[in-house]
Amino acid sequence: MAEVNGKIRIKDIAELAGVSKGTVDRVLHNRGEVSRASREKVEKVLEEINYHPNIHASALASKKRYNFHCILPDHETADYWAYLEMGIEKQVEELLDLNVNVVIHYYNQYDVDSCRQVYASIPDLKPDGVLMSPLFKDSSNAFAAKLKELNIPFVFVDSQVEGVEPLAYFGMHSYQSGHLAAKLLVGDQYDIKDIVMFHAKRKGETGANQTIQRKAGFMAYIKENNPDCRIHSVGLYWNDRDKNDIIMDQFFRENPGIKNSVIFNSRVYMVADYFKKSAMKDMTVLGYDLVDRNVKCLKNGAVSYLIAQRPEIQGYRALKALAQHLIYKQEVKPVNYMPIDILTAENIDFYVNFPSI
Amino acid sequence: MAEVNGKIRIKDIAELAGVSKGTVDRVLHNRGEVSRASREKVEKVLEEINYHPNIHASALASKKRYNFHCILPDHETADYWAYLEMGIEKQVEELLDLNVNVVIHYYNQYDVDSCRQVYASIPDLKPDGVLMSPLFKDSSNAFAAKLKELNIPFVFVDSQVEGVEPLAYFGMHSYQSGHLAAKLLVGDQYDIKDIVMFHAKRKGETGANQTIQRKAGFMAYIKENNPDCRIHSVGLYWNDRDKNDIIMDQFFRENPGIKNSVIFNSRVYMVADYFKKSAMKDMTVLGYDLVDRNVKCLKNGAVSYLIAQRPEIQGYRALKALAQHLIYKQEVKPVNYMPIDILTAENIDFYVNFPSI
DNA sequence: CTGTTAGCGCTTTCAT
DNA sequence: ATGAAAGCGCTAACAG
Secondary structure: OOOOOOOOOOHHHHOOOOOOHHHHHHHOOOOOOOOHHHHHHHHHHHHOOOOOOOOHHHHHOOOOOEEEEEEEEOOOOHHHHHHHHHHHHHHHHHHOOOOOOEEEEEOOOOHHHHHHHHHOOOOHHHHEEEOOOOHHHHHHHHHHHHHHHHOEEEEEEEOOOOOOOOOOOEEEHHHHHHHHHHHOOOOOOOOOOOOEEEEEOOOOOEEOOOOHHHHHHHHHHHHHHHHOOOOEEEEEEEOHHHHHHHHHHHHHHHHOOOOOEEOOOOOOOHHHHHHHHHHOOOEEEEEEOOOOOHHHHHHOOOOOOEEEEHHHHHHHHHHHHHHHHOOOOOOOEEEOOOOOEEEOOOOOOHHHHHOOO | EEEEEOOOOOOHHHHEEEEEEEEHHHHHOOOOOOOHHHHHHHHHHHHOOOOOOOOOHHHOOOOOOOOEEEEEEOOOOOHHHHHHHHHHHHHHHHEEEEEEEEEEEEEEEOOHHHHHHHHHOOOOHOOOOEEOOOOEHHHHHHHHHHHHHOOOOOOOOOOOOOOOOOEEEEOOOHHHHHHHHHHHHHOOOOOOOOEEEEEEEOOOOOOOOOOHHHHHHHHHHHHHOOOEEEEEEEEEEOOOOHHHHHHHHHHHHHHOOEEEEEEEEOHHHHHHHHHHOOOOOOEEEEEEEEOOOHHHHHOOOOOOOEEEOOOOHHHHHHHHHHHHHOOOOOOOEEEOOOOOEEEEOOOHHHHHOOOOO
16 A cells, blocks of 8 residues: 655745745745855755645746747648647647746748748747758758757757757657668568668758668668669659559569568558559568558558657657746756657557547 | 638528527437427438538636546556546646546555545546546446446546446557467567567456457467467566565476567566566566657667557547547447557657657 | 625745 | 745535
8 A cells, every 4th residue: 555645835844944834935946046055955845845836836836938939741631730730739738827938930841941931920929949851951950950059948849950969859760660660561581672762852951861761770670681682762742642553563563573662751651552542462562650540551451661759749758848848947868869650550549549648 | 822711600501490599409419399380490401511610609608517438557657548638637627628637536546445446436426428447347347337327428548448438448459469469479470489478476366458459469370370389378477576586497307499589568677687687688578558668678778679659649539539428419329449559779769759749 | 686705736926 | 044924726614
């Protein structure tokens, strides 16, 4: 039998230390000037007892208001970013009574300029904290430097940018996820000699190293465990299905017999759809992210594995990290890797309906 | 750009409705008598606006105290139950300022009588809510009936008991997890013709149908996908290693060449240790639960897959469910299946260090 | 049945 | 530098 309790108030500490509530508050928050003598008396009491402030009283009385700004790619309902945003909204609810105001800004994820424009508009809003997804590496890097200069704490979700140290990062360990992808796709099956890897053909500023890292992890595993396996890389245009069909038609005409494919992003359903349309059976397909269209493919067998990364948790915790840092003055862990979830037809249902927060 | 806000107080509602704060409070909580006229005026205002009570003010002012009692098997540090208890403790922290008192009671998980004894002691404590793990089916059933009679809400973690309807259940879908276990262990490899399945030899009252369900799911998958596969069942004594060695020695002498084994509980490390000691290579071993000893086996390759079920979340949410029901008067979802996590050497690190709450 | 009022523990302002 | 006091929004007790 174990019991938990705790009912020490600031008033109690004040009485024990022989000072007033106001003084205790001043030492607790290092605000205002306190004489050495008073400070020591209070600190002595604090060491002896186990004081936990009543967060409800604290939140209720606090007058300070905070403005947090989130910068995300625009997105469709039920895609990866939508889930991340749902996590943010969850945290917003909890922050409401803490006098925190949260604004979400969107940029076109296929247009660097739109992203830059949003970044440029932020400083004038005098944010107390910023949450961002650094899709565009260079622009994000520059913006992060600006925030550092303005002394505004910021957190990253989804991907990291080398050389930038946010207050905290919430996302997947991309390299290791690629490793896992390779293990799931080929494992110890040494008879697999060909794998096709689809990637996005993009123009303009390179994205964050998310996909690059995933690919690197994948290659490393193959090289170590199945060195004779050939990896074919095929570039696709996510917004031009017809063009993709032609590209894939040609590829599989030239390389018949390839049964294993991997896609390092959430567009795996497009590839699965192609296989279905082309009546290509027995394909093993692996992709990323728990989004509606992929779930459907997983269930009907068109996709074998999905690797997921808890986007809601990313959004939820990233925003929370700002509050922990700014409001509760707590330490925040700088790097927070999400679990790399393996989804199959057999366990997907319990992920889809699970309120992860 | 999207913004969120909301600052309507009871006082505002009172003014809008032309009544006093007290009356608004009475209709919000259905307490005390309110005239039809007043009630309707207030309800009309409530429909038009979007009122969210300030939980901090509410918690601070509330005088009511709650006593929750949790009944768990005793356990070692870092085993499955320890994780579940960590989740409970997390929720306890959040409940502290809500005037909730939580006591955890332990029973010997190998002794029905100790469990019955604890159950018998609970009603005198006048609990407002109970959290329990119904390991012993019949006794738990009887106790649940008693709680129903006393009108005390209770929640189940870890396993369910047929015919009993707790306020909520938090745990895994055992049958489906068995299905998944089979898929992972043999998948489409039709050349696998023998699997050995280890189970616990227990005495006394049968446990909950947890293990039985897992086994059933496993068998069903094999039957459907690999009907020629033979499944050998071997009973072990978890608390007698020497005896187990003899049993396993004999089994593998009589059945050489079996490479695939499954254990439907967290003792998989015992089997893995045996294989290691006996220098049996190339064994594929699958078991349950993210506990320290199993993690070690996963990392050194002695275990291939672990299936995990988020015990912290179970404890955390189960206790929270009591608070939601009793304090916030919110609806609680009666059946809450945890995601069935697939752990391998490649992704285990990100589960081990992940603060799931 | 309804309005008024005294706190809950903490923050913050204002005298001293 | 420090104490006293007002008040955050809500609950609950009390007086009418």
